[in-house]
Amino acid sequence: MTQTFADLPPLLSVVIPCYNEEKTVGDLIRRVLAVKLPLEIVAVDDGSSDRSRETLQAIAARDNRVKVFCHERNRGKGAALATGFKQAVGVFVIVQDADLEYDPREFFRLLEPALARDADVVYGSRFQGQAAHRVLLYWHSVGNWLLTACSNMASGLNLTDMETCYKLFRREIVQAIELREQRFGVEPEVTAKVARMGCRVYEVGISYDGRSYEEGKKIGLQDAFRALYCVLRYGLLGGRLPKPARPPMHPVYRELARRLTEVEWDDSRAFTTLLTECAAANMKPQTNA
Numbered sequence: 313m314t315q316t317f318a319d320l321p322p323l324l325s326v327v328i329p330c331y332n333e334e335k336t337v338g339d340l341i342r343r344v345l346a347v348k349l350p351l352e353i354v355a356v357d358d359g360s361s362d363r364s365r366e367t368l369q370a371i372a373a374r375d376n377r378v379k380v381f382c383h384e385r386n387r388g389k390g391a392a393l394a395t396g397f398k399q400a401v402g403v404f405v406i407v408q409d410a411d412l413e414y415d416p417r418e419f420f421r422l423l424e425p426a427l428a429r430d431a432d433v434v435y436g437s438r439f440q441g442q443a444a445h446r447v448l449l450y451w452h453s454v455g456n457w458l459l460t461a462c463s464n465m466a467s468g469l470n471l472t473d474m475e476t477c478y479k480l481f482r483r484e485i486v487q488a489i490e491l492r493e494q495r496f497g498v499e500p501e502v503t504a505k506v507a508r509m510g511c512r513v514y515e516v517g518i519s520y521d522g523r524s525y526e527e528g529k530k531i532g533l534q535d536a537f538r539a540l541y542c543v544l545r546y547g548l549l550g551g552r553l554p555k556p557a558r559p560p561m562h563p564v565y566r567e568l569a570r571r572l573t574e575v576e577w578d579d580s581r582a583f584t585t586l587l588t589e590c591a592a593a594n595m596k597p598q599t600n601a
Contacts, residue, residue, distance in 0.1 A: 316591045320350040321562055323587075324419060325402030325483065328355045329392030333410035334362040341371050341378065344408065344416045348584040349423075353378045354396045355410075359386035364410070390498030394491045403565060406480040414477050418518050420583040422480040425514040427565070428572035432485050432511035432555075435471060436478030441517015449522065455536050462540060463500050466547025467507035471515060475499050475539070478518055484556040485511060496535040497542040504546035509555040564594045 326344050330337050337355075344353055355378065357365040365382055372378040381395050397405060404426055406419060418436065425431040439457075460474040479502070486502075488509075493501045506513060561569070567590040577583055 316588055316595070317348075317350040319595070320564055320591060322350050322352040322402035323404065323565060324349055324351040324423065325400035325405045326351055326353045326408050326416070326419075327393060327396035327400060327405060328353060328408050328410050329358055329389050329396065330355060330360065330364050330368065330410035331358040331386060331389075331392070332360045332362045332364060334360070334364045334367055336412050337364055337410045338367045338371065340408070340410055340412055340416075341368075343412075345375060345377065347416050347419055348580070349419065349587070351377065351419075352400075352402060354399050355380050356392040356396045357382045358388070358392040359383045388493075388495035390491055390493040390495055390501070393498055397486050397489075397491075400483055400487070402483060403561060404480055405483050405486050407477055409477045413520060413522050415519055415521070417580055418478070419480075420580045421516045421518060422478060424572060424577075424583070425516065426480055426482070427569040429514065430512060430558075431514040432482050432509075433506050433513045434480040435473060435513065435515045436476050436480075436518035437471070437473040437515050438476055438518060438520040439472045440515060459500065459536065459539050459543065462543045463503055463547060466543050467504055469503070469507050469513055471503070471513075473515070474503050476518075481506075482556075482558065484559065485509065488554070488556045493538075493542060495538065497538045500539050500542040501546045504543065505553055507547070508550065508553040510552070511555060564590045567593070 341353060355368045357368055357380065368380045372380045379399060381399060383392065383395070393407065404423065406422060408414060408416065422434040422436055425434050456473065456475050460471055463474040464471055489502060489505050491498055491501065568587050571586050571590060575586070577586065
């Protein structure tokens with residue numbers, strides 16, 4: 313992180329649930345830390361039986377942007393996310409799986425509508441836009457489309473990828489959601505509850521480098537059936553949920569949001585340049601007229 317950013321509170325909290333990902337989690341966290349943003353990492357080891365926990369703790373000992381929390385037994389992705397969300401302090405919170413399927417360099421794509429368009433929640437869609445996608449698992453894609461369609465019918469949203477990992481929230485939104493699902497049912501649950509809050513939801517296209525089951529993919533057929541149950545349970549049952557008010561942002565981030573609505577930017581470097589300019593301007597001493 314540049315010295316300019318070191319003086320800022322985290323713009324983004326990256327919540328990483330981790331279970332037996334010792335082969336990838338170290339590389340993944342290095343990639344996240346390389347992103348030129350004021351961010352923190354909230355990693356939750358969910359009772360791993362390999363050396364994932366030790367890897368996370370070693371990185372945290374070297375970099376104070378990384379916080380590690382541990383479950384003594386494996387409780388599931390939903391439980392790990394619930395732990396991570398409670399510990400986040402950034403203006404926005406994004407979910408990042410501990411594998412290498414999603415590219416942290418695309419955080420900027422999700423931040424733009426959250427800052428410049430007043431989005432409460434932004435989904436990164438693997439089925440939208442021109443970004444590169446690895447081609448595999450046809451029936452997995454069919455199942456994803458079916459679950460997304462059912463979720464849309466229940467929630468009234470028009471998403472193309474409900475099951476995506478990349479979901480970005482205003483922090484107060486996600487911390488107001490009481491998560492009940494312990495495993496992968498958390499995806500339809502949080503989507504249904506965001507809709508019931510009346511949140512402003514946006515979607516942006518992202519790249520995707522999916523794993524095969526031989527490479528470590530964990531979600532299975534039983535999770536798909538549970539997801540369908542969760543679509544019905546959380547989407548059709550229950551009434552409106554209160555939506556937390558948007559708190560004031562740090563002056564630098566408020567200025568960044570204003571600038572993003574006024575200029576054209578097309579990549580992460582342009583975004584970082586804008587943020588650096590806003591931070592530098594905020595640091596200048598004020599002179600009396």
